[in-house]
Amino acid sequence: MATEFIRPRRQRRVTLADVADAAGVSPALASIVMRGVSGASDATRQRVQQTAEELGYVPDRRAQKLRQIRSGLIGACFELHQPFHGDLVEQLYVAVADHGFDLSLSCITPNRDERTAVGDLMRERCEAAILLGSRMTSEELGALSARIPTHVIARGSGTPLVGSVSTDDTAGITIAVDHLVSLGHRRILHITGGDAPGSAERATGFTTRMAHHGLADLALLLPGGPTETDGAQAINEALAFDHQPTAVVAFNDRCAIGVLEVLRQRDVHVPEDVSVIGYDDSRLSRLTHISMSTIAQDVSRIATETMASVTAQIAGNTPTQTVLAPRLIVRDTTGPAPSANEPGASRI
Amino acid sequence: MATEFIRPRRQRRVTLADVADAAGVSPALASIVMRGVSGASDATRQRVQQTAEELGYVPDRRAQKLRQIRSGLIGACFELHQPFHGDLVEQLYVAVADHGFDLSLSCITPNRDERTAVGDLMRERCEAAILLGSRMTSEELGALSARIPTHVIARGSGTPLVGSVSTDDTAGITIAVDHLVSLGHRRILHITGGDAPGSAERATGFTTRMAHHGLADLALLLPGGPTETDGAQAINEALAFDHQPTAVVAFNDRCAIGVLEVLRQRDVHVPEDVSVIGYDDSRLSRLTHISMSTIAQDVSRIATETMASVTAQIAGNTPTQTVLAPRLIVRDTTGPAPSANEPGASRI
DNA sequence: GTGAAAGCGCTAACAG
DNA sequence: CTGTTAGCGCTTTCAC
Numbered sequence: 001m002a003t004e005f006i007r008p009r010r011q012r013r014v015t016l017a018d019v020a021d022a023a024g025v026s027p028a029l030a031s032i033v034m035r036g037v038s039g040a041s042d043a044t045r046q047r048v049q050q051t052a053e054e055l056g057y058v059p060d061r062r063a064q065k066l067r068q069i070r071s072g073l074i075g076a077c078f079e080l081h082q083p084f085h086g087d088l089v090e091q092l093y094v095a096v097a098d099h100g101f102d103l104s105l106s107c108i109t110p111n112r113d114e115r116t117a118v119g120d121l122m123r124e125r126c127e128a129a130i131l132l133g134s135r136m137t138s139e140e141l142g143a144l145s146a147r148i149p150t151h152v153i154a155r156g157s158g159t160p161l162v163g164s165v166s167t168d169d170t171a172g173i174t175i176a177v178d179h180l181v182s183l184g185h186r187r188i189l190h191i192t193g194g195d196a197p198g199s200a201e202r203a204t205g206f207t208t209r210m211a212h213h214g215l216a217d218l219a220l221l222l223p224g225g226p227t228e229t230d231g232a233q234a235i236n237e238a239l240a241f242d243h244q245p246t247a248v249v250a251f252n253d254r255c256a257i258g259v260l261e262v263l264r265q266r267d268v269h270v271p272e273d274v275s276v277i278g279y280d281d282s283r284l285s286r287l288t289h290i291s292m293s294t295i296a297q298d299v300s301r302i303a304t305e306t307m308a309s310v311t312a313q314i315a316g317n318t319p320t321q322t323v324l325a326p327r328l329i330v331r332d333t334t335g336p337a338p339s340a341n342e343p344g345a346s347r348i
Numbered sequence: 349m350a351t352e353f354i355r356p357r358r359q360r361r362v363t364l365a366d367v368a369d370a371a372g373v374s375p376a377l378a379s380i381v382m383r384g385v386s387g388a389s390d391a392t393r394q395r396v397q398q399t400a401e402e403l404g405y406v407p408d409r410r411a412q413k414l415r416q417i418r419s420g421l422i423g424a425c426f427e428l429h430q431p432f433h434g435d436l437v438e439q440l441y442v443a444v445a446d447h448g449f450d451l452s453l454s455c456i457t458p459n460r461d462e463r464t465a466v467g468d469l470m471r472e473r474c475e476a477a478i479l480l481g482s483r484m485t486s487e488e489l490g491a492l493s494a495r496i497p498t499h500v501i502a503r504g505s506g507t508p509l510v511g512s513v514s515t516d517d518t519a520g521i522t523i524a525v526d527h528l529v530s531l532g533h534r535r536i537l538h539i540t541g542g543d544a545p546g547s548a549e550r551a552t553g554f555t556t557r558m559a560h561h562g563l564a565d566l567a568l569l570l571p572g573g574p575t576e577t578d579g580a581q582a583i584n585e586a587l588a589f590d591h592q593p594t595a596v597v598a599f600n601d602r603c604a605i606g607v608l609e610v611l612r613q614r615d616v617h618v619p620e621d622v623s624v625i626g627y628d629d630s631r632l633s634r635l636t637h638i639s640m641s642t643i644a645q646d647v648s649r650i651a652t653e654t655m656a657s658v659t660a661q662i663a664g665n666t667p668t669q670t671v672l673a674p675r676l677i678v679r680d681t682t683g684p685a686p687s688a689n690e691p692g693a694s695r696i
Numbered sequence: 697g698t699g700a701a702a703g704c705g706c707t708a709a710c711a712g
Numbered sequence: 713c714t715g716t717t718a719g720c721g722c723t724t725t726c727a728c
Binding site for chain 3: 025026027028029032039040041044063065066067068069
């Protein structure tokens with residue numbers, strides 16, 4: 001009775017069995033054809049393929065994966081609003097495919113925490129999880145690894161159970177500082193990433209390297225965060241200082257962009273008055289009109305290294321902890337320190 | 349022989365049957381408990397739940413969905429690098445959940461076209477597809493709708509078979525033009541979205557409204573695109589004009605940001621010298637240091653409206669074509685036209 | 697080269 | 713309230 005009110009849903013999807021029937025072969029044979037594996041004559045192959053086409057057959061990935069022992073799925077958790085994550089996911093799509101896996105995405109948003117995101121991946125029976133910029137503690141990661149092979153990207157895992165591929169944060173900051181110092185900068189500000197992963201390492205690297213140059217007293221440190229707003233707030237604070245820095249090392253590109261925006265609003269010229277260097281070499285920094293000097297993480301390499309370790313771990317090996325070397329990308333937001341012009345800085 | 353070399357994968361995942369065995373009940377009963385539906389005594393319920401916990405049982409979504417007639421999955425295609433899409437996906441997560449569905453994501457990247465992305469969704473047996481900023485033609489969309497209920501967001505579908513939820517582009521541009529004209533601007537530039545969805549509507553809306561104000565001759569149109577670079581290039585071109593515009597209507601926020609960057613680089617003050625207005629009210633435009641005037645699309649509303657139509661379509665009804673009204677958000681990048689100061693424009 | 701049969705993990709219908 | 717049975721769509725033996 002009540003069923004009468006339910007509008008009929010569109011006709012049942014066409015299954016492999018339908019195709020097999022129509023082509024006059026067994027489902028098993030049809031399966032062989034659809035998967036393109038050997039075991040069928042060219043004639044049958046063609047016939048089955050054509051009927052499948054005509055019927056508009058679409059294989060059911062769910063059923064495929066269920067029957068197969070392995071799901072062939074790699075899960076990735078990432079944040080929707082982190083351009084660097086976007087770059088990474090883009091590369092992961094290809095790295096994952098190179099190993100014959102499919103990528104399953106699970107976003108972290110303000111309404112959807114990491115726990116939920118990872119849980120979804122597990123319910124999907126992903127064979128491994130890749131966490132971009134995870135905020136889990138080493139303990140949490142260790143616990144998670146008991147349930148699903150896990151890798152973190154852009155940070156260390158703190159446990160041998162969880163693989164990690166990251167760029168050497170200390171080295172990155174060191175390069176940035178060295179670059180600025182070589183340009184004659186001495187009073188340099190580092191805006192940290194707040195509680196973002198990698199922030200502590202970068203901050204420590206900064207003070208250490210400044211001290212190495214005998215510039216410990218001129219090393220300025222201000223708490224920031226991973227967004228433009230964080231950078232903007234921090235630089236606003238800094239502009240109120242008695243002795244303003246001539247260069248800024250921002251936690252990441254987004255943070256640096258916030259800095260750039262504020263400086264330009266206030267008619268502080270970059271890089272003539274103040275140099276700014278970012279971190280990530282996200283496509284943001286590459287945009288011609290921003291053209292920001294930055295520390296590059298090799299996104300494509302990170303993706304391939306991660307997948308190499310992931311597949312190894314799936315095969316039963318222990319995951320690796322890979323630390324990649326960062327690279328300095330000099331663009332247009334860093335230049336000679338203003339005071340460096342007086343003592344006769346070389347100009348081309 | 350060769351099998352000897354394959355390292356044993358971690359122990360088999362625990363299945364519902366395992367839990368049932370351990371708890372001494374039938375799989376069916378265990379299923380009832382896990383799903384939290386009625387049909388089990390509190391005692392059994394507790395016992396099963398506890399053993400599930402102990403065994404670290406995680407339901408297999410694949411198997412669940414396979415057995416259920418409905419997959420309970422809604423698929424969404426979007427671009428990783430469009431902040432507006434990020435905003436939308438974020439809202440879709442909640443709207444989809446409100447209707448008891450799960451969201452399945454499929455990204456479009458330079459290496460992964462829309463066709464592939466949608467295909468993945470179909471193989472997942474999604475009950476419906478939501479396409480953000482699709483570039484398919486009406487014909488392609490119509491064809492697709494025969495295979496999966498489809499909705500497009502942020503553009504019209506051009507066919508009654510495909511639902512759409514968009515913001516009235518003409519109205520949006522009209523509001524933007526009116527806003528600028530009311531501020532005394534007359535020579536106004538519109539940077540288009542190139543071949544991006546919605547671009548044509550906005551461009552036409554612009555010229556129409558300028559003509560309405562008797563400003564047809566002062567309406568400048570320059571081809572652009574949906575990224576910062578597009579905006580930057582276009583404004584650079586415009587700055588070479590004999591008669592420069594006093595206001596710019598950009599295709600979207602990212603495009604507008606490119607414009608802002610260039611203007612600030614060139615010491616053109618915003619909004620004193622030139623007003624700039626964006627489109628989307630993406631979180632980008634909201635950032636305090638950018639604080640851009642823009643045309644808002646109600647992202648949350650778009651998400652809910654879409655899901656309302658999607659569920660209706662799944663139930664067998666025809667999808668709806670919804671056009672939402674845009675809203676003007678005045679922030680700090682629009683102000684009185686420079687020439688408007690002479691004839692005694694009111695100042696506060 | 698081809699088909700029959702079994703079952704992946706789960707849930708829906710039914711029977712006790 | 714509980715258990716049995718059947719099967720979702722596919723792939724995988726294993727026969728023929």
